[in-house]
Amino acid sequence: MFIVGVTGGIATGKSTLCAVFRENGIPVIDADAAARKVVEPGRRAWHRIKKEFGDAVFYDDGQLNREALGEIIFDSVEKRRKLNEITHQEIYGEMLWAAVRCFFQGKYTSHQFIVMDLPLLFESGTMLDFLHKIIVVTCEEDLQLQRLMERNSMSEAKAKKRISAQMSLERKCEQAHFVVENSGTIQDTREQVHTCAVISHTKDTSGLMNRIHSGHHVVSQKYRMRCNIHPPAGQGNRAHNKSPSSIHTYGQELKIRR
Numbered sequence: 342m343f344i345v346g347v348t349g350g351i352a353t354g355k356s357t358l359c360a361v362f363r364e365n366g367i368p369v370i371d372a373d374a375a376a377r378k379v380v381e382p383g384r385r386a387w388h389r390i391k392k393e394f395g396d397a398v399f400y401d402d403g404q405l406n407r408e409a410l411g412e413i414i415f416d417s418v419e420k421r422r423k424l425n426e427i428t429h430q431e432i433y434g435e436m437l438w439a440a441v442r443c444f445f446q447g448k449y450t451s452h453q454f455i456v457m458d459l460p461l462l463f464e465s466g467t468m469l470d471f472l473h474k475i476i477v478v479t480c481e482e483d484l485q486l487q488r489l490m491e492r493n494s495m496s497e498a499k500a501k502k503r504i505s506a507q508m509s510l511e512r513k514c515e516q517a518h519f520v521v522e523n524s525g526t527i528q529d530t531r532e533q534v535h536t537c538a539v540i541s542h543t544k545d546t547s548g549l550m551n552r553i554h555s556g557h558h559v560v561s562q563k564y565r566m567r568c569n570i571h572p573p574a575g576q577g578n579r580a581h582n583k584s585p586s587s588i589h590t591y592g593q594e595l596k597i598r599r
């Protein structure tokens with residue numbers, strides 16, 4: 342079994358993409374869900390948040406007031422760093438246990454891999470060593486802002502703050518094995534997932550392994566024109582140790598330095 346990481350910017354479409362994997366029977370382990378679990382009343386992170394941020398970020402029944410905590414941490418790099426320090430190890434621990442459970446329950450057997458939805462994969466770096474391949478979901482920046490504002494009923498100023506709390510989409514794309522461009526319809530996005538063979542070869546294990554090892558990529562033409570794709574040299578982890586390869590994009594070939 343191996344793990345494929347899905348990352349991207351806030352509201353670029355990670356959950357939308359992961360829903361496609363789920364529909365195809367591929368287990369998805371979600372960092373945002375794990376993050377909710379580790380702050381349940383009485384958990385270690387819950388106690389530490391109480392100590393660090395006080396009662397103002399909790400409701401009377403002890404549940405975390407996510408909105409109040411969000412206001413604080415997206416306004417201050419230092420507070421955000423503190424919250425990350427409290428929660429991240431717990432979140433990733435929870436996710437790795439979920440992967441172990443998948444393994445022992447044989448849930449991966451027809452696909453050979455599971456997916457992890459990791460919004461802060463590159464910012465945190467913690468999970469890079471566990472990933473076999475990385476998919477970055479991106480979209481046009483104005484669409485990202487608009488989708489975030491609509492989904493969260495959020496003002497433009499707040500949405501911009503959240504976006505700027507993360508690494509730029511461009512830098513994330515530079516470090517991906519696959520880039521899925523989600524500026525079009527959800528159907529366009531689905532097609533890219535199937536093209537990148539992560540799903541279509543799931544039943545044919547050898548095919549999947551070959552495709553994944555040979556590094557076929559999906560990058561939309563629109564995206565390529567906007568962004569210069571040049572993954573960094575090996576960074577000492579499995580996900581980044583890639584051999585020279587090329588990308589086939591809508592009939593064209595794009596050479597990639599690795």
Ligand SMILES: CC(C)(COP(=O)(O)OP(=O)(O)OC[C@H]1O[C@@H](n2cnc3c(N)ncnc32)[C@H](O)[C@@H]1O)[C@@H](O)C(=O)NCCC(=O)NCCS
Pocket residue numbers: 350351352372373376406407408410411414421424425428432460461506507
């Ligand atoms: C601050 C909190 C309470 C706000 O909750 P809220 O319900 O408004 O947002 P939600 O949890 O659904 O997160 C939505 C998105 O915000 C972004 N985000 C969340 N936390 C952070 C962070 N610390 N830094 C940058 N972006 C973040 C991610 O893209 C995430 O997918 C919550 O995001 C949280 O507990 N964050 C710390 C844990 C964390 O880093 N989670 C991200 C996955 S590891």
Ligand SMILES: Nc1ncnc2c1ncn2[C@@H]1O[C@H](COP(=O)(O)OP(=O)(O)OP(=O)(O)O)[C@@H](O)[C@H]1O
Pocket residue numbers: 349350351352353354355356357358373460488489492523524525526527528530
């Ligand atoms: N191709 C698309 N067309 C139209 N709307 C979309 C598309 N993809 C995603 N959306 C919408 O944009 C919003 C953000 O998408 P989604 O929740 O999948 O992003 P995310 O990256 O998982 O967000 P987060 O970082 O907050 O977890 C949602 O309301 C979703 O329904």
